[in-house]
Amino acid sequence: MNQEASRATRKxxxxxxxxxxxxAVIAAGSYIFDIPPSHDNLSGTIQPAQRYxxxxxxxxxxxxxxxQTVAQALQSDVVVKLINDPQFQALARNPAALxxxxxxxxxxxxxxxxxxxxxxxxxxxxxxxxxxSNTQAFSAVLNNPSAFAQYASNxxxxxxxxxxxxxxxxxxxxxxxxxxxASNSQAMAAIAARPQVFADLAANATAVKAIAANNQAMAAIAAxxxxxxxxxxxxxxxxHLAAAPQALAALNANSQAxxxxxxxxxxxxxxxxxxxxxxxxSSAAKAMQK
Numbered sequence: 001m002n003q004e005a006s007r008a009t010r011k012x013x014x015x016x017x018x019x020x021x022x023x024a025v026i027a028a029g030s031y032i033f034d035i036p037p038s039h040d041n042l043s044g045t046i047q048p049a050q051r052y053x054x055x056x057x058x059x060x061x062x063x064x065x066x067x068q069t070v071a072q073a074l075q076s077d078v079v080v081k082l083i084n085d086p087q088f089q090a091l092a093r094n095p096a097a098l099x100x101x102x103x104x105x106x107x108x109x110x111x112x113x114x115x116x117x118x119x120x121x122x123x124x125x126x127x128x129x130x131x132x133s134n135t136q137a138f139s140a141v142l143n144n145p146s147a148f149a150q151y152a153s154n155x156x157x158x159x160x161x162x163x164x165x166x167x168x169x170x171x172x173x174x175x176x177x178x179x180x181x182a183s184n185s186q187a188m189a190a191i192a193a194r195p196q197v198f199a200d201l202a203a204n205a206t207a208v209k210a211i212a213a214n215n216q217a218m219a220a221i222a223a224x225x226x227x228x229x230x231x232x233x234x235x236x237x238x239x240h241l242a243a244a245p246q247a248l249a250a251l252n253a254n255s256q257a258x259x260x261x262x263x264x265x266x267x268x269x270x271x272x273x274x275x276x277x278x279x280x281x282s283s284a285a286k287a288m289q290k
Contacts, residue, residue: 073260074271078250083275087244090237092276095269097237100230102265107224109252110217112245117207119242120200125231127197130190132221132228136177137162141201142212144170149202155195159188 073079082088092098101108111118121128132138141148147170151158162182165171171178181187191197201208211217221227231238241248251257261268 071267073256074264074268076254076257076260078247078254079257079261079268082247082251083272084279085244085247086279087240088247088272089276089279090240092272093280094234094237095273097234098269098272099265100226100234101238101241102261102268104224104227104230105251105261105265105268106258107217107220107227108241109248109258110214110220111211112241112249113214113217113252114207114210115242115245115249117204117211118245119239120204120207121228122231122235122238122242124194124197124200125228125235127191127194129228129232130184130187131181131197133184133187134177134181135222136174137171137181139212139218140171140174140177141198142208145198145201145205145208148198150198152195152197152199152202155192158191158195158198162188 083092091101111121128138131141148158151161159182161168161171162178165175165178165182168178251261
């Protein structure tokens with residue numbers, strides 16, 4: 001009896017020891033290997049690659065779009081280069097101005113191919129908005145800017161000439177268009193307020209004629225009736241872009257990126273503004289460290 005009791009005791013002790021050892025192994029595995037995994041460590045396996053989470057990169061989660069092809073297009077190298085441009089980031093801190101660019105991005109990109117003309121147009125945007133209200137008259141001025149330079153010092157003469165366009169060599173081929181422009185009192189008032197536009201167009205004749213000869217650029221301008229009005233409303237902010245248009249001009253060769261911005265201008269504005277804010281925060285942090 002004593003031997004049987006002793007054997008039973010030893011068996012019970014062994015099973016208890018094995019159970020304790022098993023619990024210890026499970027506890028160690030849970031601590032070392034995270035079995036089962038905790039919620040904190042789950043993110044390490046499902047988060048996107050680190051390059052897409054860097055502050056200076058366009059983040060996919062910032063682009064709230066149903067069509068992921070648009071989100072991918074907004075992460076193209078040409079768009080990233082544009083958004084990382086310091087001058088563009090200065091513009092991106094003005095949401096209204098940035099929205100104007102996004103809404104007319106194809107026209108802006110086309111104009112940016114001629115940096116001198118682009119900067120000049122930003123500073124003369126109100127007068128150009130008036131001129132461009134009549135496509136034919138606007139095209140005639142761009143194609144022959146030197147012929148209109150004389151009106152910079154005598155803007156009243158421009159009104160007189162436009163009213164009698166058939167007798168003016170530079171206007172006769174588009175007489176009806178100039179007469180229609182002359183009858184638009186609001187447009188003529190805007191031109192009269194900025195007669196310098198004629199001198200500036202003539203001073204940049206080569207670049208201006210290049211725009212006029214670029215069918216794609218002219219089509220983009222015609223398709224953006226509020227282009228110059230937007231420039232006039234945000235000239236201070238857009239001056240940053242006019243000072244460094246190369247990154248914007250690069251968009252012109254990337255139809256997918258252009259189409260993406262046109263399809264989702266709000267998403268582009270959000271991404272650009274976020275990038276600008278991150279850049280500002282980074283600069284402030286570096287300044288504090290010095």
